[in-house]
Amino acid sequence: MDRLNGPTAPPLADRLWPTSLSQVPYWAFQDEDVLRAEHDRLFHGPYWSYLCLEAELAQPGDYCTTFIGEQPVLVTRDVDGEVYAFENRCAHRGALIAMADHGHAKDFTCVYHAWTYNLQGDLTAVAFQDGIGGKGGMPPEFCLSAHGPRKLRLATVNGLVFGSLSNDVPGIEEYLGEQVLEKIDRVLGGRTPVVLGRFTQKLPNNWKLYVENVKDSYHASILHLFFTTFGINKLSQRGGIIVDESGGHHVSYSAIDRTADTDADYSQQNIRSESEYSLVDPSMLDGFSEVGDDVTLQILSVFPGFVLQQIQNSVAVRQILPRAVDSTTLNWTYLGFDSDTEAQRLTRLKQSNLVGPAGYVSMEDGCIGGFVQRGIAGAGHEFATLQMGGDQAVSSESRVTEASVRGFWKAYRDGMGFTLEDQ
Amino acid sequence: MTETGTRPATRTGTDVTVAIGRAQAHYVRCIDDDRLEEWPDFFTETCHYRITTADNHRRGLPAGLMWADTRGMLTDRVSALREANIYERQSYRHIIGQPAILRESDTESPTGGGIEVESETPFLVVRITGDGPMDLFASGRYLDRYLIDGPTALLRSRVVVCDSSETDTLLALPL
Numbered sequence: 001m002d003r004l005n006g007p008t009a010p011p012l013a014d015r016l017w018p019t020s021l022s023q024v025p026y027w028a029f030q031d032e033d034v035l036r037a038e039h040d041r042l043f044h045g046p047y048w049s050y051l052c053l054e055a056e057l058a059q060p061g062d063y064c065t066t067f068i069g070e071q072p073v074l075v076t077r078d079v080d081g082e083v084y085a086f087e088n089r090c091a092h093r094g095a096l097i098a099m100a101d102h103g104h105a106k107d108f109t110c111v112y113h114a115w116t117y118n119l120q121g122d123l124t125a126v127a128f129q130d131g132i133g134g135k136g137g138m139p140p141e142f143c144l145s146a147h148g149p150r151k152l153r154l155a156t157v158n159g160l161v162f163g164s165l166s167n168d169v170p171g172i173e174e175y176l177g178e179q180v181l182e183k184i185d186r187v188l189g190g191r192t193p194v195v196l197g198r199f200t201q202k203l204p205n206n207w208k209l210y211v212e213n214v215k216d217s218y219h220a221s222i223l224h225l226f227f228t229t230f231g232i233n234k235l236s237q238r239g240g241i242i243v244d245e246s247g248g249h250h251v252s253y254s255a256i257d258r259t260a261d262t263d264a265d266y267s268q269q270n271i272r273s274e275s276e277y278s279l280v281d282p283s284m285l286d287g288f289s290e291v292g293d294d295v296t297l298q299i300l301s302v303f304p305g306f307v308l309q310q311i312q313n314s315v316a317v318r319q320i321l322p323r324a325v326d327s328t329t330l331n332w333t334y335l336g337f338d339s340d341t342e343a344q345r346l347t348r349l350k351q352s353n354l355v356g357p358a359g360y361v362s363m364e365d366g367c368i369g370g371f372v373q374r375g376i377a378g379a380g381h382e383f384a385t386l387q388m389g390g391d392q393a394v395s396s397e398s399r400v401t402e403a404s405v406r407g408f409w410k411a412y413r414d415g416m417g418f419t420l421e422d423q
Numbered sequence: 424m425t426e427t428g429t430r431p432a433t434r435t436g437t438d439v440t441v442a443i444g445r446a447q448a449h450y451v452r453c454i455d456d457d458r459l460e461e462w463p464d465f466f467t468e469t470c471h472y473r474i475t476t477a478d479n480h481r482r483g484l485p486a487g488l489m490w491a492d493t494r495g496m497l498t499d500r501v502s503a504l505r506e507a508n509i510y511e512r513q514s515y516r517h518i519i520g521q522p523a524i525l526r527e528s529d530t531e532s533p534t535g536g537g538i539e540v541e542s543e544t545p546f547l548v549v550r551i552t553g554d555g556p557m558d559l560f561a562s563g564r565y566l567d568r569y570l571i572d573g574p575t576a577l578l579r580s581r582v583v584v585c586d587s588s589e590t591d592t593l594l595a596l597p598l
Contacts, residue, residue: 196484197475197484198478199488199588200588200589202590202592204592226508279502280502281493334486349485352490357488358489358593360508363508363595364509366510366593367510367593368509
């Protein structure tokens with residue numbers, strides 16, 4: 001691919017970042033220059049960003065518009081059956097090529113001056129290229145093939161379409177690593193997803209506060225009472241954390257522990273999760289084994305901004321997009337599978353209550369980042385402390401750890417090129 | 424089955440527009456006055472309640488931000504809001520338009536015979552967070568199936584179709 005030249009900004013070497021992974025400076029959530037550099041170095045850099053599902057491009061001619069960071073991207077399926085992605089920006093004067101979220105097209109014509117692109121993003125026609133009556137028009141040396149939006153590198157994993165704006169990104173298998181690939185395959189392998197609904201949440205906080213929250217298995221059954229009370233997720237369940245070598249990707253999972261039933265660890269902690277609560281209609285929790293094992297929760301993240309979740313039978317992907325220093329777009333796509341029985345589909349719809357902007361176990365995540373964003377105002381020189389479970393960013397059998405949050409910061413500071421210094 | 428406009432009053436003498444208008448006025452007061460425990464009483468025991476977006480609705484995608492098929496699930500939603508979920512103190516102010524009566528048909532009811540009425544009502548909801556920010560939180564329409572039995576109108580189904588796909592921060596209280 002041409003014109004995919006990797007990071008478009010130099011490392012932020014004049015910024016000092018703590019050597020210890022257990023310290024995070026609050027200015028990272030507040031600084032406009034940092035956000036600018038994140039776009040240039042991370043979202044435009046040698047990383048893979050989730051674009052859409054192959055299932056959303058079922059037929060040749062189907063397209064959807066999405067983003068890598070702030071960059072608008074158009075993803076298509078051409079008549080050859082292949083998926084293509086290119087910048088959603090006309091090569092002429094920069095207008096959006098496609099405006100709808102999704103649709104079906106033979107080609108794309110920019111509304112501004114009718115420059116036309118095929119489904120692979122090649123410029124195929126320029127209105128009045130030869131002028132009218134021998135007057136006007138483009139210069140004779142104008143070459144259609146020399147103009148066009150940049151085409152992304154693409155990779156597909158179990159129906160998830162990832163794109164990159166950098167030729168320096170390693171192949172997706174190498175990028176994700178064997179363990180993460182295996183856990184994606186566990187949920188999506190061998191079956192075709194069906195989109196059950198799409199919802200967008202506008203979060204009042206920096207995008208990294210949401211990423212931290214996703215990776216934070218420590219908070220899950222403390223902040224989210226609904227989980228704990230109904231045994232969907234307790235830290236005393238069998239489970240663990242996988243942190244990949246880069247630190248940037250993680251998997252947190254828990255399974256029914258058929259041998260243990262101790263609640264003693266919990267009741268001694270004086271946390272809110274122990275209050276009395278029961279459901280009038282518990283049918284929502286009558287789930288089925290999602291893929292034939294005992295795992296009832298698997299949260300998987302891919303650096304910089306992708307999440308695949310299985311919470312009981314609620315399967316969804318989430319796309320995290322920065323929109324300002326203190327504002328983030330979170331796109332939820334709820335999934336079923338074409339192999340679902342009617343009863344399984346009903347369970348998934350009932351369990352859509354668990355997740356999303358109104359989710360019983362995710363509602364709090366919509367506001368907690370805002371509480372931090374407001375809490376750290378005026379404290380850019382202070383640090384968050386991430387010492388739970390040590391100071392490393394490695395896999396662990398305990399989920400009472402911030403290892404995967406530290407992992408994110410490890411990958412992040414590497415990507416940003418800060419100068420490390422003991423603070 | 425009758426296309427409306429031709430039959431303003433039912434055979435029991437109930438004006439369906441009046442019955443639905445009355446029910447909806449009480450429905451929004453119930454939520455806006457924070458009497459959520461009474462909210463499930465506006466529905467029949469077996470019912471459907473779903474909050475979705477115009478985009479999902481257009482595409483026929485079935486999931487909801489909230490999704491219930493029994494009154495019990497609505498009660499559970501209220502219990503969770505009261506006892507489990509964490510969100511900043513907030514309240515709504517619903518402004519609803521006139522219900523458009525789309526279709527009427529005779530139906531079974533607990534007292535024997537009733538009328539099922541399909542209607543559509545536009546709404547705006549302002550959200551007040553704490554005593555502070557006052558934001559236009561949602562606009563959309565209620566797509567309803569009411570069971571009208573004498574003077575009472577109960578919801579058999581309410582699909583809340585929000586015009587925008589975007590929810591600011593979180594959706595705690597029902598619409």
